[in-house]
Amino acid sequence: MRRSNRRTPFARLSWEGRGDLQISPTPLKEWSRTTTRPALPDKFENRLIQSDNLGVMASLLPELKGRVDLIYVDPPFLSGKAYRARIGRGEDSRQPETWKTTGGYSDTWQDGGQYLDMLFPRLQLMHQLLADTGSLYLHLDWHASAYARVLLDELFGPDRLLNEIVWTYHGPSPIRSAFNRKHDTILLYTKSRNYTFNADDVRVPYNNSTVKTFASSDKAGFGKQPDLARGKVPEDWWYFPVVARLHNERTGYPTQKPEALLERIIKASSNPGDLVADFFSGSGTTALVAERLGRRWISCDPAPLAALTTYRRLHLAGNQPALSWQVDAEHPPLPELKLDVQTRSNNTDILLELTGAEAVDSTDFKFPDDLVLWEIDWAASDPCFCSQIQIVRDFRSGDLPLLASLPGDRIIGGCIRLRAFDILGRYGSELIQLQM
Numbered sequence: 001m002r003r004s005n006r007r008t009p010f011a012r013l014s015w016e017g018r019g020d021l022q023i024s025p026t027p028l029k030e031w032s033r034t035t036t037r038p039a040l041p042d043k044f045e046n047r048l049i050q051s052d053n054l055g056v057m058a059s060l061l062p063e064l065k066g067r068v069d070l071i072y073v074d075p076p077f078l079s080g081k082a083y084r085a086r087i088g089r090g091e092d093s094r095q096p097e098t099w100k101t102t103g104g105y106s107d108t109w110q111d112g113g114q115y116l117d118m119l120f121p122r123l124q125l126m127h128q129l130l131a132d133t134g135s136l137y138l139h140l141d142w143h144a145s146a147y148a149r150v151l152l153d154e155l156f157g158p159d160r161l162l163n164e165i166v167w168t169y170h171g172p173s174p175i176r177s178a179f180n181r182k183h184d185t186i187l188l189y190t191k192s193r194n195y196t197f198n199a200d201d202v203r204v205p206y207n208n209s210t211v212k213t214f215a216s217s218d219k220a221g222f223g224k225q226p227d228l229a230r231g232k233v234p235e236d237w238w239y240f241p242v243v244a245r246l247h248n249e250r251t252g253y254p255t256q257k258p259e260a261l262l263e264r265i266i267k268a269s270s271n272p273g274d275l276v277a278d279f280f281s282g283s284g285t286t287a288l289v290a291e292r293l294g295r296r297w298i299s300c301d302p303a304p305l306a307a308l309t310t311y312r313r314l315h316l317a318g319n320q321p322a323l324s325w326q327v328d329a330e331h332p333p334l335p336e337l338k339l340d341v342q343t344r345s346n347n348t349d350i351l352l353e354l355t356g357a358e359a360v361d362s363t364d365f366k367f368p369d370d371l372v373l374w375e376i377d378w379a380a381s382d383p384c385f386c387s388q389i390q391i392v393r394d395f396r397s398g399d400l401p402l403l404a405s406l407p408g409d410r411i412i413g414g415c416i417r418l419r420a421f422d423i424l425g426r427y428g429s430e431l432i433q434l435q436m
Contacts, residue, residue, distance in 0.1 A: 006159040013150040015113040021121045026055030029329035032385035032419075034322055044275065046323040048287070049300040050307040050333070053279035056300050057125035068129045068298075069196065069274035071136045072265055072286050074257060075122070076107035078115045078143040083107065085305055086252030087423040089397055102424055104254040105282075105303060115144065120151055122279065127155045129277070130191045135162070135269040138187045139257070145185040156189045162197075163188040166237040167261060171244065183237075188269075196274075201267040203231035238264070251395045253283035253309050262289040270295055284310025291321055304333060304425030312373055315392045336360050337428025341418055350406040350416070350434065352376065357420060357428060365422060371400055374420035378411045380431060385419055 088100030340356035
């Protein structure tokens with residue numbers, strides 16, 4: 001039977017308590033920024049936003065409605081688990097019971113209705129933010145992907161489902177009463193029929209057996225000869241290794257996604273200079289890959305540890321990223337570390353040494369082992385922290401230098417400001433008046 005108007009969903013998902021949610025925009029303020037700012041289209045600055053995505057997306061609508069080219073989101077999966085973040089270094093990866101951890105994020109709900117109450121209004125806002133040529137990739141697994149597809153059919157229309165992508169991976173599993181669950185589902189919807197898809201940017205080599213088959217017989221492929229040198233567009237099932245405990249990308253943040261997965265998505269569904277957003281950003285893989293590929297980006301997560309993890313990864317990647325770190329204007333982060341700093345000069349430079357730090361309201365801090373990043377603002381008259389120098393510890397190993405040299409002729413107003421972060425995402429700040 002021929003289907004008629006597929007723009008109209010043939011089913012609507014109902015659950016107890018479903019209704020229109022009144023959403024209040026979250027007022028945002030710039031908490032800090034880097035000073036390297038390349039010329040970008042529309043003078044848009046990359047944004048690391050530390051706040052709940054519901055109010056954030058509502059606050060972005062006046063500026064960005066219909067202007068986001070690609071959204072990738074990896075929300076909670078309705079798994080019923082609370083995930084821990086690994087924050088220790090140099091630990092035996094074979095003994096997880098000895099790892100130093102802290103709270104990552106919770107994926108526990110009273111019931112499925114509460115989960116859908118969380119997910120649906122956020123999908124509605126994403127649909128509004130997307131450009132007419134934009135795409136949404138929603139990353140879930142077997143717990144909730146079927147429900148999400150019905151919701152997305154309602155928002156986008158069933159004909160806008162471009163792909164149901166299966167990401168497959170290997171790994172140990174305790175399951176003995178069913179087949180091991182080793183795949184996630186990524187639902188790809190487009191806003192309209194006129195969408196971005198760069199097939200040539202994501203081609204992969206043909207399998208060796210395919211190459212040998214066509215080399216051995218002119219009749220292979222029923223007379224169709226593929227361009228073996230050009231490669232093929234990937235199927236809708238993808239294999240990428242997970243970011244496991246020994247993976248060289250590992251940050252310790254739970255359920256971190258591999259960079260290769262996001263690279264394929266961003267290359268396929270956006271162009272250089274396009275705006276890419278991730279409103280459940282976690283460890284910041286989307287922002288990291290978007291930065292590397294020359295896309296503008298928005299990365300949003302309420303957890304201080306998630307924001308810090310993203311910030312560290314961007315700085316560890318090499319070039320100083322140009323970004324604006326924004327927070328809830330009514331509930332900005334409060335300092336929880338007290339810093340000790342010494343300064344001295346040698347003719348032209350100012351030497352700044354971080355000599356101590358302690359947690360204000362707890363004893364769970366060890367200096368300098370628990371510090372992971374510190375940075376310097378030499379234009380401290382600005383109320384926003386302007387980060388000119390960043391000293392960052394690698395996630396897997398390495399020392400954190402505690403001495404920095406500043407060019408004396410660059411210091412404005414005789415004041416410098418120092419900010420430092422620890423493994424839990426806590427920070428401290430110190431303003432230093434120099435004797436010039």
